[in-house]
Structure formats: structure tokens, C-alpha cells
Amino acid sequence: xxxxxxxxxxxxxxxxxxxxxxxxxxxxxxxxxxxxxxxxxxxxxxxxxxxxxxxxxxxxxxxxxxxxxxxxxxxxxxxxxxxxxxxxxxxxxxxxxxxxxxxxxxxxxxxxxxxxxxxxxxxxxxxxxxxxxxxxxxxxxxxxxxxxxxxxxxxxxxxxxxxxxxxxxxxxxxxxxxxxxxxxxxxxxxxxxxxxxxxxxxxxxxxxxxxxxxxxxxxxxxxxxxxxxxxxxxxxxxxxxxxxxxxxxxxxxxxxxxxxxxxxxxxxxxxxxxxxxxxxxxxxxxxxxxxxxxxxxxxxxxx
Amino acid sequence: xxxxxxxxxxxxxxxxxxxxxxxxxxxxxxxxxxxxxxxxxxxxxxxxxxxxxxxxxxxxxxxxxxxxxxxxxxxxxxxxxxxxxxxxxxxxxxxxxxxxxxxxxxxxxxxxxxxxxxxxxxxxxxxxxxxxxxxxxxxxxxxxxxxxxxxxx
Numbered sequence: 001x002x003x004x005x006x007x008x009x010x011x012x013x014x015x016x017x018x019x020x021x022x023x024x025x026x027x028x029x030x031x032x033x034x035x036x037x038x039x040x041x042x043x044x045x046x047x048x049x050x051x052x053x054x055x056x057x058x059x060x061x062x063x064x065x066x067x068x069x070x071x072x073x074x075x076x077x078x079x080x081x082x083x084x085x086x087x088x089x090x091x092x093x094x095x096x097x098x099x100x101x102x103x104x105x106x107x108x109x110x111x112x113x114x115x116x117x118x119x120x121x122x123x124x125x126x127x128x129x130x131x132x133x134x135x136x137x138x139x140x141x142x143x144x145x146x147x148x149x150x151x152x153x154x155x156x157x158x159x160x161x162x163x164x165x166x167x168x169x170x171x172x173x174x175x176x177x178x179x180x181x182x183x184x185x186x187x188x189x190x191x192x193x194x195x196x197x198x199x200x201x202x203x204x205x206x207x208x209x210x211x212x213x214x215x216x217x218x219x220x221x222x223x224x225x226x227x228x229x230x231x232x233x234x235x236x237x238x239x240x241x242x243x244x245x246x247x248x249x250x251x252x253x254x255x256x257x258x259x260x261x262x263x264x265x266x267x268x269x270x271x272x273x274x275x276x277x278x279x280x281x282x283x284x285x286x287x288x289x290x291x292x293x294x295x296x297x298x299x300x301x302x303x
Numbered sequence: 304x305x306x307x308x309x310x311x312x313x314x315x316x317x318x319x320x321x322x323x324x325x326x327x328x329x330x331x332x333x334x335x336x337x338x339x340x341x342x343x344x345x346x347x348x349x350x351x352x353x354x355x356x357x358x359x360x361x362x363x364x365x366x367x368x369x370x371x372x373x374x375x376x377x378x379x380x381x382x383x384x385x386x387x388x389x390x391x392x393x394x395x396x397x398x399x400x401x402x403x404x405x406x407x408x409x410x411x412x413x414x415x416x417x418x419x420x421x422x423x424x425x426x427x428x429x430x431x432x433x434x435x436x437x438x439x440x441x442x443x444x445x446x447x448x449x450x451x452x453x454x455x456x
Contacts, residue, residue, distance in 0.1 A: 051451065058447030061424060065414065065445040079414075169418050 027051070057162065064163025067156055071144065080167060084182045084211075085285040087141070090164060092171035111168070116161040120145035120152075182211060182285040183292055185259050191251075191293040199298025202291060210288035215295065220279070223302060231279055232266045238300040254296045259284045329391040329402050330431045330440035336387050337407075337429055338444045346383050348409070348427060349444075349452040351376040356425055356446060358413050363388070364406035381409060388431070405433035414445060423448045 023029050027047020069078075075087030082089030099111050107114070122143040144150035145157050152160070183189050201207040202215045209215060220230035227233050241250035245264050248256065256263055261279035265272045272278060284292065317323055326332070336346045343349055348356070355376045361367075363385035371378040384407050391402040408430045415424035424447050431440040 054449035055451040058450035062445040062447050062450060065424060065426070066443065069443065166415060166424070170416065173418075 027053075060159050060162040061166050063156070064159035064161070064166075067152070067160050068163050071152070072160070075141070080164065083285065085184045085282060091167040092173075094164075095168050095171035112161060112165055115164050116157060119160050119164070120150075120157050121148050122150070182287050183259070183289050184284045185281065186284070187256065187259055189289055191255070191289050191296075194293035194295075194297025196294070196297040196301050199294035199296070200301075202295055203298055209286050209291045211286040213286045215291075216283070217295075228269060231271055232269055234299060234302055236303060238303045241300060250300055251296055254299050255292065258292065258295070326400075329400055330405075330433070330436075333384070333387045333391070333402070333407075333431060334429055334440060334442040337384050338427070338442055343452055346380070346387060347452075348380050348384075349446060349450075351380055353422075353425070353446060353448045353450075356411055356427070358411045358422075358425065360408060360410045362406060362408050381407075384409070388433075402431070402433040403435065405431060407431050421448075 025047055027050030068076075075083055076090050077083050077087075080089065080091030080094075082093075094115070095111070099107075099114060102114065109117070118141070120143070123141040142150065144152045144160075146153055198207065202209065203217060205214045205218070222229050222233045223235055225233055225235040227235075237254070238250070241253045242248075245253050245256075253264075257279075261277040261281055261283075262272070262275060265277055270278075287295070318325075327335075336344055337348055339347055351374075355374045357370070357374045357377060359370075361370065361377075361381055363381050366378060366381055366385075370381075388402050388405040388407060391400060392405065393401070410426075410428040410430070412426045412428075413422040413424075414426045415422070417423050424445055427444050427446060429440075429442045
């Protein structure tokens with residue numbers, strides 16, 4: 001009898017040892033899981049399960065980054081930095097300001113769920129982020145989940161959410177607020193004196209706009225007379241700008257052509273689809289008033 | 304009617320098999336071999352480790368010898384890519400199956416870093432160019448440090 005009790009106790013202890021060994025080596029303990037985050041500090045020795053979990057999270061972030069690139073960057077920028085006039089900054093504003101504000105207002109959900117809900121269901125109204133800084137957006141965010149009529153499956157919503165959440169660790173190191181606010185379509189904004197030499201450097205892409213982006217003009221406009229790329233040649237623009245549209249001087253004509261391109265379509269070519277110019281109407285979003293003024297000054301030297 | 308339905312299903316099923324062999328354009332084939340969306344192929348760039356994926360822009364037609372020293376496996380993968388392209392430089396192929404004088408530019412960028420400043424996510428952009436192209440073929444993937452593709456072996 002005592003032998004059976006002894007064997008039973010030994011087997012009981014053995015089970016504890018085996019289970020403990022598995023928990024430690026497979027990385028199944030909570031404390032081990034917490035040490036591992038896709039972009040956080042990595043434990044010195046990863047268990048097998050931790051490695052698989054990290055791999056799965058990594059794949060999800062990869063997929064999310066690709067989806068974000070395809071669907072989100074046009075409004076929120078390559079890395080969530082926001083696009084003036086199109087979409088607000090996500091990184092770091094969402095993490096450092098917006099969500100703490102929601103928490104302070106007793107928002108009951110987690111940050112991850114907030115991101116997921118906003119991604120899946122869009123926003124019901126216009127964003128007012130930085131409205132006091134003159135930031136306005138063209139439209140409220142659309143719905144993205146197929147459940148709400150958007151294009152993305154549930155797993156794809158999870159991927160995008162994981163990618164956005166992967167910014168959180170570094171968010172506190174980034175500046176908050178719109179780094180750059182372009183002149184956009186604001187035709188009333190006062191322009192400083194233009195520098196034609198800098199305008200030429202912008203045209204030649206030897207220098208970037210204040211937003212850091214290059215001037216895209218030469219992709220569609222040639223400076224050679226009679227050469228049509230997508231838009232009309234700008235050769236001789238300085239000579240004709242003052243007389244092309246009645247009541248517009250040369251600067252006003254070129255300015256309106258850039259900031260409101262559908263107002264006047266150059267005749268004699270296929271430069272419009274219906275009443276809308278083929279020239280994008282948001283070019284001003286990447287330009288500061290100085291960029292615009294310098295570019296105009298350069299274009300008016302073309303005679 | 305039932306014979307007709309079965310016939311339609313059989314024909315459509317056959318057309319969906321590899322035996323029917325609808326081949327995509329060669330640039331798509333090369334892009335697929337180098338960056339598969341699912342299950343890595345033998346030539347996939349993710350066959351090499353994250354650490355070996357050194358950021359930079361590499362032209363497969365003019366590979367730098369220093370890369371061979373810095374990351375021999377990346378150099379090897381880029382050479383493989385050039386060989387994949389050269390498979391479509393056979394004059395016996397139909398003109399639309401050729402990548403004459405084709406070469407690739409592979410750009411590897413650090414996309415996301417951790418708090419310690421170490422890269423955790425890289426963007427890899429493949430741009431294929433060849434004579435007579437209407438526009439270059441461009442394909443992008445992201446690679447995460449923890450994605451451990453080696454466990455797919």
C-alpha cells in the first residue's frame with residue numbers, strides 16, 4: 001500500500017515537473033508573453049510558442065502595411081503622418097492625444113478596438129482634428145469593412161489594425177500636429193514675393209516643396225513649344241498669361257490654373273474630362289504659399 | 304439540359320487547371336517567383352533572413368561586388384532574379400513573352416523601427432524594366448523581423 005502511495009506521489013510530482021518544463025520552454029507563461037511584442041523588447045530566450053506568435057503577428061503587420069499602402073496612404077500619408085486637406089494625422093496624434101482624450105471622456109473601449117472600429121465603420125462626420133489650425137478635410141472617412149459595404153474582409157481589417165497599432169511604441173518620439181499645412185485651394189491666401197530662380201529649381205526637382213515633396217509639374221507639362229505631354233505646353237506662358245482670361249492678370253491666371261485648374265480649360269486639346277480638368281485639383285496641398293509664388297514667378301519668365 | 308450543364312462545368316473546370324495553361328505576362332511570372340503572395344517559392348527574396356536584407360537600391364544588371372561581401376545571400380538572390388529575367392530573353396519566344404534587355408531594381412527600405420532604433424519592418428519594391436515596355440512592372444511587399452519565413456521549410 002505504501003509503495004503505491006509513494007509511486008502515486010512521485011507520478012504526481014513528475015506531472016508538475018513536466019508541465020512546468022513545458023510552460024517555461026514553450027513560452028506559455030503570461031510573464032513571458034508580456035515580454036514579447038512585435039515591436040517591443042524581446043525576451044532573451046523565446047519559447048517555441050512565442051516564436052510562432054511573434055511570427056503570426058509579424059505576418060499580420062506585413063499584410064496590414066500592404067493594405068495600408070493600397071487603401072490608406074492617399075489620405076493618411078505613407079506612415080500615418082496625415083495629408084493636408086485629405087486626412088488627419090494618425091501617427092502619433094492618435095496615440096498621444098486623441099485616445100487619451102477619449103479615455104478622459106470615459107470611452108470604454110481599448111485603443112486597438114477604437115482603431116478597428118474606425119477602420120471598419122469609417123467616421124460619421126468630418127474630422128475636426130486641428131480645425132483650429134486651418135486643417136479641413138474633403139470628406140469623412142468611408143467604411144472599409146465588407147460588413148458595412150466597404151472592400152475589406154474581416155481578416156484584412158485585423159491586419160490594418162495590427163499595422164496601425166505597431167506604430168504605438170514609437171509614437172511618443174514623434175512630433176504631434178500637422179507637420180505641414182499646404183496652401184491647398186485657398187485662393188484668398190496672400191502670396192509672398194516670388195523667387196523665379198527657386199521656382200526653376202522646384203520645376204527641375206532640384207529642390208522640393210516645403211512639404212518635402214517634389215513638384216510633379218514636368219510629368220505633364222513640357223517647356224518646349226508645341227509639345228503636349230498630358231497637359232498643354234507651358235512655353236511662352238509668361239507672354240500670354242496676362243491676356244488669356246479677361247480680368248485676370250498674369251499672376252492670378254497662373255495661380256488659378258494651379259489651385260483651381262477646372263475653372264479655365266485651355267482650348268484646342270484633350271485637357272479635360274467633361275467639365276473637370278485632367279490636372280489634379282489638390283496640387284496646392286503639397287505647396288506652401290512661398291512654393292506657389294516661386295513657381296508662378298518662374299513660369300512667368302517663360303516667354 | 305443536364306448533359307449541357309455537366310459539359311459546361313467540365314470545360315470550365317478544365318480551363319481552370321494548369322493543363323490549360325493560361326500564362327500571365329513574363330514580368331508577372333518573374334514578380335511572382337521573387338515575391339509570392341502565399342507560400343514561398345525557391346527564388347523568393349524572403350528565403351533570406353531579415354538581417355541579410357540590407358537596405359539599399361540594387362540593379363540586378365549591375366550588382367556591386369561589395370554587396371557580395373556584405374550580404375552574400377542577398378547578392379545570390381538578386382543574381383537568381385536576373386537569371387529569372389534572362390529566361391525570357393530567348394529569341395525563340397513570342398515577342399510578348401520576351402523581356403529583352405530586362406533587368407530589375409530592388410529597393411529595400413527600413414519602414415518601421417523599434418524603440419531601440421532597430422528595424423522591424425522593411426519595404427521591398429521590385430521594379431522590372433525591359434526594352435519596349437509600356438510601363439515598368441512594380442510590385443511591393445513588406446517583411447517583418449519576426450515573420451520567420453524559415454519555418455515554412
